[in-house]
Amino acid sequence: MSHDSAWLDELAWDKDGLIPAIAQDAETNDVLMFAWMNRDALARTVETGEAVYFSRSRGRLWHKGEESGHTQKIREIRIDCDNDVVLLKIEQVGGIACHTGRRSCFFQKYLADGRWEAVDPVLKDPKDIYK
Amino acid sequence: MSHDSAWLDELAWDKDGLIPAIAQDAETNDVLMFAWMNRDALARTVETGEAVYFSRSRGRLWHKGEESGHTQKIREIRIDCDNDVVLLKIEQVGGIACHTGRRSCFFQKYLADGRWEAVDPVLKDPKDIYK
Numbered sequence: 001m002s003h004d005s006a007w008l009d010e011l012a013w014d015k016d017g018l019i020p021a022i023a024q025d026a027e028t029n030d031v032l033m034f035a036w037m038n039r040d041a042l043a044r045t046v047e048t049g050e051a052v053y054f055s056r057s058r059g060r061l062w063h064k065g066e067e068s069g070h071t072q073k074i075r076e077i078r079i080d081c082d083n084d085v086v087l088l089k090i091e092q093v094g095g096i097a098c099h100t101g102r103r104s105c106f107f108q109k110y111l112a113d114g115r116w117e118a119v120d121p122v123l124k125d126p127k128d129i130y131k
Numbered sequence: 132m133s134h135d136s137a138w139l140d141e142l143a144w145d146k147d148g149l150i151p152a153i154a155q156d157a158e159t160n161d162v163l164m165f166a167w168m169n170r171d172a173l174a175r176t177v178e179t180g181e182a183v184y185f186s187r188s189r190g191r192l193w194h195k196g197e198e199s200g201h202t203q204k205i206r207e208i209r210i211d212c213d214n215d216v217v218l219l220k221i222e223q224v225g226g227i228a229c230h231t232g233r234r235s236c237f238f239q240k241y242l243a244d245g246r247w248e249a250v251d252p253v254l255k256d257p258k259d260i261y262k
């Protein structure tokens with residue numbers, strides 16, 4: 001599939017050529033992580049059937065799971081009403097999306113006394129994920 | 132609650148003082164919309180128990196539902212591992228989050244032949260929402 005395809009032109013890329021991407025578990029609907037994509041990342045995601053993001057810190061494409069093995073198999077791709085956000089419905093290989101070893105990156109919850117608390121368990125020690 | 136609270140300082144606001152916010156249905160886990168927050172928006176969200184975003188196009192706080200009546204009652208607030216994305220678990224009043232009259236803003240699905248298609252129904256004509 002061409003990276004110049006019309007379906008990519010329909011998206012409202014920001015001034016840096018990026019678009020926010022939300023990864024959601026296709027079975028449970030839990031939100032697992034949030035990242036960014038550029039045109040190449042989304043094109044490769046569609047081509048390969050696995051989530052590819054653009055790492056702003058590393059300044060390069062990032063095939064999710066390339067180190068950890070925790071790839072994300074694409075079940076469905078959606079965009080929002082303004083064509084400026086991507087939603088991936090995925091199968092999370094290994095059951096761990098977060099680099100902390102948790103299932104979801106959204107493990108910190110706001111408590112009424114005005115603080116954030118980590119409420120979800122670490123499933124695997126990050127030392128055993130990134131060797 | 133003070134807008135200068137420590138829990139707000141823990142977030143990684145971007146250079147424009149904003150943070151992405153995902154609104155998720157607390158019952159079904161469906162992702163309903165994506166917007167941005169500044170410090171005031173998140174502080175008011177906590178204070179009022181209803182989602183308040185920062186509208187980048189209007190350059191001001193936006194109490195979701197202020198025109199449509201489709202407010203979002205907060206059930207839970209989470210942040211991700213990098214403290215730079217907010218996830219709101221909400222009850223969507225009126226069952227419509229999208230300005231197009233659909234339940235979710237993410238109603239456009241990628242089809243294998245390389246196009247986006249609106250696959251979810253309009254529940255209410257926007258003309259009857261915004262009078």
